[in-house]
Amino acid sequence: MTLYRKCRDCTESFAVVDGIEQRMEVDCNPLELPINVIYDSDSDLRDVEGTDVKDMRMEAEAVVNDVLFAVANMFVSKNLPCAVDVAYINVEIKEGARYCLELTDAGLRVVGFAYDYVDEGCCSQYHETIYSLLDSLSPAYREAFGNALLRRLEALKNDGQS
Numbered sequence: 001m002t003l004y005r006k007c008r009d010c011t012e013s014f015a016v017v018d019g020i021e022q023r024m025e026v027d028c029n030p031l032e033l034p035i036n037v038i039y040d041s042d043s044d045l046r047d048v049e050g051t052d053v054k055d056m057r058m059e060a061e062a063v064v065n066d067v068l069f070a071v072a073n074m075f076v077s078k079n080l081p082c083a084v085d086v087a088y089i090n091v092e093i094k095e096g097a098r099y100c101l102e103l104t105d106a107g108l109r110v111v112g113f114a115y116d117y118v119d120e121g122c123c124s125q126y127h128e129t130i131y132s133l134l135d136s137l138s139p140a141y142r143e144a145f146g147n148a149l150l151r152r153l154e155a156l157k158n159d160g161q162s
Contacts, residue, residue: 063108064089067131067134070140070144071092071134072092074089077116080100080118085104085105086102088116089101090115091134097138098113099137100117100118101133106126108126109125109126
């Protein structure tokens with residue numbers, strides 16, 4: 001099982017694979033992203049550090065933070081159950097289509113075509129990353145992701161010339 005976490009004091013992200021923590025490259029600085037993530041302020045899971053069990057709600061919140069800049073809206077569902085092994089994310093892509101995503105140890109997949117809707121007959125494929133899933137759904141996501149990458153490269157180039 002792969003777990004992800006973001007450092008609270010900086011913009012670094014880490015993955016824990018087979019018990020070994022590894023630094024991950026992030027695609028954007030979360031401090032530069034718009035803040036329209038919806039959190040459950042009553043969550044018993046908030047600020048749970050140092051615990052052995054990482055529930056999927058926290059994982060889902062990290063997923064939302066990573067790609068919010070490239071979608072119209074995205075938030076962790078408050079109406080569908082989150083547990084240690086599953087969480088649901090509602091996303092509206094820039095083209096206007098809405099999806100309900102399921103996050104499990106197997107990855108992410110579309111389970112419904114509206115917010116908070118799970119279609120039991122939906123059998124979409126799992127994606128290892130949110131980037132792969134959104135890339136398959138949204139040309140506007142690909143464009144936004146590419147533009148963010150270009151801006152970052154330009155910033156690095158300008159910093160190198162200073």
